[in-house]
Amino acid sequence: MTRRPAPPLPPPKARRHLRETAALTQTQLASRVGVTPGTVRAWESGRTTPRGRKREAYAKLLKTLADEETARRTTRPPHAHPESTPETDPAPTPETAPAPAPAPNSGSESAPARKPLPPEPGPAPESGPESGPKSTLEPAPEPEPGPEPVPEARPAPVALTPAQAFDALYEFGAPALVRQTYLLTGRREQAREAVERAFQTAWEHWPEVARDRDPVGWVRATAYEYALSPWQRLRPRHRHPEPPPADPGDRTLLNTLLRLPPRHRRTLVLYDGVGLDLPETAAETEASTPTAANRLLRAREAVAGRLPALADPQALHRRLAELASNERLGAARPHAVRGDGERRARFWTRTAIAFTAALIGTTALTVRTAPTHYEPPVSPGQAVRGVPPRVAQGSLSDEELELRHKLRDQLQHGPERLSPRLE
Structure with missing residues (x-):
């Protein structure tokens, strides 16, 4: 049985851009896909990746949003900027001036509208026998111009380098993350x-990580996955x-946590230990x-079954x-962590x-020394049968001895050697 390839997804930053361009909130997009807003937040931050049918629905929706954005860009008319004249475009007065647009707010409720300021009370008219009532057509005396207020110089924000930002994040989140990871593993060095x-x-x-909305959550998810x-x-x-905690109550609670399945233990630590809500824990x-x-319910039941005093979630969170x-769990310095990571990389x-x-x-040597033609292998040797054995020379007979003496007595050179003689 073959499986269909998973539909491709844009990067997390592009997913968030498409949603914001379409003027959709995370809640609205989550309702269209059928998940929780915390899941959408995790998808857009890159901590998790959708799978199965949710991935197909999410990819289809993002493709639709991308097509709509392309269509808006191609069909958007050019903006006209007509020049205003005094006859056709009078200056707005306080009574006819349009209200300023409300500032964008990330929450669900809009900012309350500002009320107009009441007019400042003027000086009370003087009353006396010599002073009579002033005419309303007489213009009021103009106030003398005072010195213009000088705006206060604000210090420019100091931009942090990546190393400084990393060190600040490490010093802020590392001690708490070490304690949380210790609850998951029960080992100090491993945490x-x-x-x-x-x-x-x-x-x-x-x-x-720097652009993520929750950098500590990004690091926490990575640390939990490595520890478990x-x-x-x-x-x-x-x-x-490792040596257990010295307090018997702490030892019993730690053993109870370590007996839980890893997924139940992680859910319990995130919800009752860290304090995340249920959608964020699920994401x-x-x-x-x-x-x-x-x-979460199964983990609480297991803990309450062994420690009835921790049946209350508030008591469990406190314990x-x-x-x-209670454990002395220190963390290394941030520059040492950065240095170790760079050395490992x-x-x-x-x-x-x-x-x-x-x-x-190795590949080049193989190509250089490999044969360029086929060489048939040498066939293995076979035993030859039926050949008579080689016999060694034995003793000579009388006739052979006489012939040998005769050959030795004759001359070995001269014409007698070439022409036969009659005896």
């Missing part, structure tokens, strides 16, 4: 290594358990909202925070270059 590897991956993809990878069990240090674990809710805070780059050069050299 630190998972967070460092996640930040190294973030540094390699820094332009994408099945190949971690094959490492030699996994065979040697980060690449599951639907009902599936995430089912995993998870205490368990993560250089090592694998040089290894790939060396392997490619060796492969090219």
